[in-house]
Amino acid sequence: MTNNKLRRAAAIVGVGESDKFGFDTNKTSLMLHTEAIISATNDAGLDIDEIDGLFITGGAGRFPAIAMAEYLGIRPKYVDNTYVGGAGFIVFVNHAVAAINAGIIDTAVISHGEVGHSIRQRGNKGTGGGFNYDPWDPSMQFEQIYGLWGAPAYYAHAMNRYMYEFNVSKEDFAQIAVVAREWATLNPKAVMHSKETHPFGGPIDIKTVLDSRPIAWPLNLLDCCLVTDHGGAVVITSKDRANDFKNIPVWIDGSAEAISHINMSQMQDMTETSAKESSKRAYAMAGLGPADMEMAMLYDSFTYTAGVTAEMVGLAPRGQGTDLWKNGAASPGGKFPINTNGGGLSYSHSGMYGILLLIEAQRQLAQKAIGLPGRQTNAKSAIINGTGGPLASTGTIIVSVDK
Amino acid sequence: MPKDETSTSNYTGPIPDPDILTAKEFWEGTQNQNLVLPKCKSCKEFFFYPRIICPKKGCHKTDIIWEVASGKGYLYTFAIQHVAIDGWKEKLPFVTAFIDTDEKVRMLSVLKNVDASQPQSIIIGSRVEVKFEYVNDDISIPYWEIINDK
């Protein structure tokens, strides 16, 4: 299925983050959202009152988009709360492209704010907007009774099956965390940039990863993303308005989403994600293929997620995803940079990370990646893939700038 | 099942609240040490978790029957949990697993009587058999063990 009329129907024209992120921000999720939206709209040169589409999936109570609109004091004519986990922000790009192309809206803001770290300190007391789960829900009744704690408990099963099928080792995956940290050491904003930013920050090696405490074998602590506070926002506008803003347009050449399951027992092959389908559709819309990509932002909730996703989006043959990170290929100065901000593993990850993939891709392509020498790449195109839930949902975006 | 040998329980995990609308037969089966699975009367395929529609592509019929399953299957994959929710923490580390039953349904469960400190000793593809842990007179919870069987 090709949909070439959507190619370059919209562009990313502004990005921003909360004033502070990481640990102990002393902010609420609504504050993080707001700071990010102020920052992104300033970056673009957009008046907050001009936001006519608002795309929010979490961190703003049970009615996130309207709650955030109310908080800002705006009344957008299009709202979207699609909840597919951390892939949501990539999926929102797909939805925003559709709404813009349909002529319903001109300018969309996708935003996120989440106190992933602070909530553990403050506790999840009160009514806080949490959903009321039905104890008769299949997941409550047939999966959660077995003691599994959070995402690592589930992802570990998929990683183990993958290691078994393809004879890939924990060392192979650990290398992904090592390279993420290399990028973080060039990025002063990364949570794990250095000993100054975090007691355990700064360079690591494979042994550091393997020696970190086990969370859910085969996943060790350093195979797992950070859990931080973070706000991020992205401004997307129509082709017609794309040159009206302060940044060069980062064109959305391709966008697509795909889902496969929510209960992991329903995931037929745990070594495959729906990124295979979302990337196929996104490439088709773009009229491009993996060989045309010059860098990648691959959601690294876990080392496994990034490794398997590299295969799903066609960057590596089956069973060889982790090879992309070897011999400096994905590292600063390498031939195919991956996760140039330091990733969810070493930059920041509040629980739902997808917005930060978009922000970093825009910064790289617009030549606005600030940091130590080597952090800014020369990439003119990028593939962005987000994975949400227990490998449940994916979104793929292909972006580029005019050469 | 006679309750005399199992009438005390060491189970400390969350007690499921059986969905009597769609999973009654499953939970009743566990009390009798039987794995009872839903099956589509139309395409004859088993599925799990229980629901009111057949999830098979090209079918999606709603005539669902229940059958006692073999109680055997294969270990599709496993993980060794070093962090757990309340009620399971005292059992750490423990092994969770996805089992592919002989009826070709996949279930998440725990794998018992394996060495959680030696992941290499647990072999994916092993033959496994279901057992049931007595929780109370209304609930027994399935778990699995590796067996020597072809």
Ligand SMILES: [Zn+2]
């Ligand atoms: Zn059927």
